[in-house]
Amino acid sequence: MRILDGNCLEKTDHRLEVLRTIAAGALPGKSLVVLDPELRLAINVFGCEDGHAQERSMFSEVLKTVKEGELWIADRNMCTVGFLSGLHRSGANFVIREHKSMPWEAINSLQAVGSIETGDLFEQTVSLSDAGKLLLMRRVVLKLKKPDRNGENEIAIFTMLPTETVTAVVIAQLYRERRSVENLFQTVTENYECQIQTLGYPKAALFSFCLALVAHNILEPFAGF
Numbered sequence: 001m002r003i004l005d006g007n008c009l010e011k012t013d014h015r016l017e018v019l020r021t022i023a024a025g026a027l028p029g030k031s032l033v034v035l036d037p038e039l040r041l042a043i044n045v046f047g048c049e050d051g052h053a054q055e056r057s058m059f060s061e062v063l064k065t066v067k068e069g070e071l072w073i074a075d076r077n078m079c080t081v082g083f084l085s086g087l088h089r090s091g092a093n094f095v096i097r098e099h100k101s102m103p104w105e106a107i108n109s110l111q112a113v114g115s116i117e118t119g120d121l122f123e124q125t126v127s128l129s130d131a132g133k134l135l136l137m138r139r140v141v142l143k144l145k146k147p148d149r150n151g152e153n154e155i156a157i158f159t160m161l162p163t164e165t166v167t168a169v170v171i172a173q174l175y176r177e178r179r180s181v182e183n184l185f186q187t188v189t190e191n192y193e194c195q196i197q198t199l200g201y202p203k204a205a206l207f208s209f210c211l212a213l214v215a216h217n218i219l220e221p222f223a224g225f
Contacts, residue, residue: 001174002043003035004062004074005181006055007209029202031209032058034065035181040220042184042213049202059083066090071161073178076100084137084158085130095174098139098156104128110141113168119144119154121168126158136160140168188212 008030030053034044044065046058055077063083066072068091079099087094098104107125114121120143128135142155157175159166188209 001037001071001073001177003037003178003181004072004078005033005035005178005185006077007031007033007185029206029209030055031206032062033181033184033213034062035184037177037180040180040184041217045210045213047206047210049206056080056083059086063087063090066092068092071095071174073174075178079158081128081130084128085133085135088135088160093160095157095159095161095171097175098158102128102158104137104139104158106139107136113140116142116169116172118142118146121172123163123168138163138171140171142172184216188216 030048030050032046032055033042035041036043046061048058059078059080059082063086066087070092072087072092072094074094074096076097076099079096079102081102084094084096104126105128107127110122110124112120113123122141122143124139124141126137126139128137137158137160140157140159142157144153144155147153148155155175157171159171161171
């Protein structure tokens, strides 16, 4: 399993001369981090020196590292036609939350398939067109008992995992695993000072962030002792 999430470095001080006349806070960089949830380690980082760039601009670099048989889990910011198709072409699978801009078409209607503690689960088959080729996927929908912190009442997830061996309940549980990346970001921020306000140079800020991830990886195996 591979969990992918983005991290935008916080604004820095205006120590650099080029930044002193700018009122807005300077964003020194952005990154995509890949986590192995079994090892609880960050295993790859894709950095971008443009703090205002979209995370999706780094997808081509991420896809170069994808291996056959992997399962990629990510939030809706990673949900694009190109990224899902790229994962499929590489022989990998995915559990990725639906973005509202995704142009899918329903093959059948939603059917009730179970429930978990947070709500009821439904499922349907949908198709996605990529350069004239159709990609058939499962669309698993969790209708929440209570709205989430963003006021949303349901969560939709795309996957191509086989229905015979992987139930909608398991897919919902797998998607919840992505929170371990967010926990990692919190850990490196609070314990390893990964975002230093005086580092306005993008290369320096990204290097500092990566060093914090390395420190986390070294010490994580001893966290339970």
